[in-house]
Amino acid sequence: LAETTRDRWLAAGGAELDVAREMMLTTYDVIVRTMLGGGGVDAERVERAVNDYLDPLGWVIAMSIARLPPWLPHPGRLRSDRARRFLRREIVEMIAKRRRAPDAQDDLLALLLAARDPESGHAMSDRELADNVLTFITAGHETTALALTWTFYLLDRHPEAAERIRAEIEQVTGGGPLTAEHVAGLAYTRQALQEAMRLYPPAAAVVREAVRPVRIGSESLAAGAQVYIPIYAVHRHELLWEAPEVFYPERFAPEAAKARHRYAYLPFGAGPRICIGMSFAMIEGVLILATLLRAARAELRPGFEPELRLRVTLRPGGGMPMRITPRRD
Numbered sequence: 415l416a417e418t419t420r421d422r423w424l425a426a427g428g429a430e431l432d433v434a435r436e437m438m439l440t441t442y443d444v445i446v447r448t449m450l451g452g453g454g455v456d457a458e459r460v461e462r463a464v465n466d467y468l469d470p471l472g473w474v475i476a477m478s479i480a481r482l483p484p485w486l487p488h489p490g491r492l493r494s495d496r497a498r499r500f501l502r503r504e505i506v507e508m509i510a511k512r513r514r515a516p517d518a519q520d521d522l523l524a525l526l527l528a529a530r531d532p533e534s535g536h537a538m539s540d541r542e543l544a545d546n547v548l549t550f551i552t553a554g555h556e557t558t559a560l561a562l563t564w565t566f567y568l569l570d571r572h573p574e575a576a577e578r579i580r581a582e583i584e585q586v587t588g589g590g591p592l593t594a595e596h597v598a599g600l601a602y603t604r605q606a607l608q609e610a611m612r613l614y615p616p617a618a619a620v621v622r623e624a625v626r627p628v629r630i631g632s633e634s635l636a637a638g639a640q641v642y643i644p645i646y647a648v649h650r651h652e653l654l655w656e657a658p659e660v661f662y663p664e665r666f667a668p669e670a671a672k673a674r675h676r677y678a679y680l681p682f683g684a685g686p687r688i689c690i691g692m693s694f695a696m697i698e699g700v701l702i703l704a705t706l707l708r709a710a711r712a713e714l715r716p717g718f719e720p721e722l723r724l725r726v727t728l729r730p731g732g733g734m735p736m737r738i739t740p741r742r743d
């Protein structure tokens with residue numbers, strides 16, 4: 415799928431593309447293919463619905479902070495509710511089709527259909543299956559797309575890092591085709607992606623609720639208190655990082671990373687609810703980045719500065735307009 419995007423980029427020969435959208439299309443294909451075998455859903459409609467569903471989430475979060483009841487109206491609410499109903503319906507229909515004619519698909523839905531609770535022996539209901547699949551689709555494509563989009567932005571600002579990645583790819587592949595076996599060897603490529611997620615964490619904050627009264631340092635929290643972990647701020651904290659505003663992938667060399675506090679770097683969260691797709695995202699991100707960087711140059715539109723827009727995820731407002739030119743060397 416990374417090669418499909420690469421071919422589109424090569425065919426575009428010198429045109430300006432919105433790299434944010436390009437990455438979204440690519441990771442969306444990846445997630446739908448791995449979660450649902452790629453079949454049976456109207457990809458564009460689902461993508462639109464996911465957007466409609468997520469758009470007003472800023473309101474939902476603001477209302478929850480203010481402890482307002484969740485049924486209160488807010489902008490985008492009707493569209494969001496409609497989108498959620500559409501998404502559930504679409505997946506439930508697909509599940510019904512699978513139950514009628516079980517195929518030998520090797521995807522997440524097949525695993526979930528076969529799953530049994532180890533204690534009760536129960537299978538998942540249609541509703542549970544649909545909610546799980548939707549969680550994976552929504553949690554698992556925009557985040558990775560944003561990590562890649564911000565990486566392209568930073569590499570435009572740091573061409574020496576882009577060249578170093580290109581040199582690494584040629585060295586690791588010996589100039590041949592890039593395959594999954596090469597991922598482990600692409601250490602600097604991975605570090606660049608990690609450093610991009612430090613400066614622009616796709617999930618810029620996570621929320622927890624205290625289940626019982628608790629003391630953290632000098633703070634006392636009552637049961638039910640909501641706690642926001644501002645990952646973006648932690649990642650740029652001067653007590654935790656040297657020259658935090660500087661893009662410096664070498665920070666993630668194994669020795670340097672080991673010396674750091676475990677909670678200084680949280681792009682995937684931490685603890686029992688750490689991102690279940692973390693390894694998946696890193697393999698996917700490294701392969702997409704390497705496949706595209708190797709084939710083309712991506713230069714930000716002169717004078718364009720992306721503004722940061724936090725909508726659950728950290729998006730570039732106005733997208734990421736970049737001129738894509740095939741590499742001849």
Ligand code: HEM
Pocket residue numbers: 549550553554555557558561615616617620621680681682683684686687688689690691692694695
């Ligand atoms: C660069 C890409 C990604 C980033 C930055 C990211 C970030 C996160 C974060 C911060 C959490 C924890 C949320 C919390 O603690 O409240 C999380 C959870 C989750 N992520 Fe990811 N994620 C990424 C990719 C993926 C992918 C590719 C998938 C699916 C294949 C995925 C599926 C999930 C799921 C299902 C959860 C909930 C896990 C649970 O609650 O047990 N994520 N992700």
